[in-house]
Amino acid sequence: MGDQSRGGRIRATGARRRKPGAGRRAMTVAAWAAAALVLFGGSGLGYVYVKLNGNIKGIDINARLGTDRPVDVDNGSMDILVLGSDSRSGANSSYGRDQGGARSDTAMIVHVDEGHRTASVVSVPRDTIVERPDCENEDGGTADGARRAMFNTAYEVGGPACAVKTVERMSGIRMDHYIEVDFTGFKQLIDELGGVELTTTEAIDDPESHLRLEPGAHTLDGEQALGLVRTRHSVGDGSDLGRIQLQQAFVKALITQVGEIGLLSSPKKLYDIGDTATRAITPDSELDTVKELASFAGGLKNLGARDVNMITLPVRYDPADPNRVVPLEKASEQVWAALRADRPIPASATADSAGDKGDASDVVTGG
Incomplete structure (x- = not known):
């Protein structure tokens, strides 16, 4: 895997062109769509603005965590923790029994550089063994920390704030924002798109994610897309690491396609997607209005697909339990040091990692 000028970056399919690629168009459309919704609110269609604002339920991460956090580096860069929640309650109950609380099924740390020209994405396997700090739980009590805990238990015992606190302790990087997407919202958003x-390139048959695909071209609906990003047992080595590679390949395909959808030519489609998206996410309290989300998206509009480098946190299989992974300490510190210094992640950081090995990423291609 190379640096941000090589293969580690998400690439659009097809020949290189000098005009903005599909990924850049995707970010531009997203930014303009959010901006258009704000404009609707200021041009007599106030009910649209109020309706979409009412969909957004923010979480005040800063109040929950207090001052015992890494330094807030105010240089224009941004660090965002994006979680996919696997809550089995409510509308998500069809994906299995609720076994005591939601967990973070997918975790990505997104670092956008100072000039908002490039971004690095670090996927954290949910089965990673970490030192989980003491956290305030959802009832205001204390959830005791643990020296050897699976990463996704942080969300289970202490909700979003504990997930953020665990990431900040791991990385030494303060998260500027938090965005959570749940199963049902993700599925509905794909359907709206x-x-x-x-x-x-090969058959996928995973009974646990309810996904069956023959080799060839497909248009996945929301249910199938959700199955794909949750599939792990029928590709690669059957681990969470292979599942992450599928997720990253899916993100590439999604970015490419969103750029080809003419949202701004259809006010109804724009509203429908905006309505679904604002119901699908739970952001931090600094992104819990349409105006704030529009400003946030506007800061990302110049990012193209070739400007995004995606890796998995450097890990090895846990000798004590082959179903778990543990961070490679020196390599992981290379990753965190690069993000703290607002620099590209060096190729040497992932050279010996189990996370970016295997062929699961070759199973899915865009278009």
């Missing part, structure tokens, strides 16, 4: 086109 008209599905996602991709090609599978």
Whole structure:
């Protein structure tokens, strides 16, 4: 895997062109769509603005965590923790029994550089063994920390604030924002977008994620897309690491396709997607209005797909339990040091990691 000028970056399919690629168009459309919704609110369609604002339920992470956090580096860069929640309650109950609380099924730390020209994404395997700090739980009590805890238990015992606190302790990096997406919201958003086109190079048959695909071209609906990003037992080595590679390949296909959808030419489609998206996410309290989300998206509009480098946290399989992974300490520190210094992640950081090995990423291609 190379640095941000090489293969580690998400690439758009097809020949290189000098005009903005699909990824850049995707970010631009997203930014303009959010901005257009704000403008609707100021041009007599106030009910649209109020309706979408009412969909957003923010979480005050800063109040929950207090001052015992890494230094807030105010240089224009941004660090965002993005979690996919696997809550089995309510509308998500069809994906299994609720076994005592939600967990973070997917975790990505997104670092956007000072000039908002490049971004690095670090996927954290949910089965990573970490030192979980003491956290305030959802009832205001204390959830005791643990020296050897799975990463996704932080969300289970202490909710979003504990997930953020665990990431900040791991990385030494203060998270500027938090965004959570749940199963049902993700599925509905894909359906509103008209599905996602991709090609599978081999069959996928995973009874646990309820996904069956033959090799070839597909347009995945929301249910199938959710199955794909949760699949782990029928590709690669069957681990969470292979599942992360599928997720990253899916993100590539999604970015490519969103750029080709003419949202601004259809006010109804724009509203429908805005309505679904604002119901699908739970952001931190600094992003809990349409105006704030529009400003946030506007700061990302110049990022293209070729400007995004995605890796998995450097890990090895846990000798004590092959179903778990543990961070490679020196390599992980290389990753965190690069992000803290607002620099590209060096290729040497992932050279010996189990996380970016295997062929699961070759199973899915865009379009």
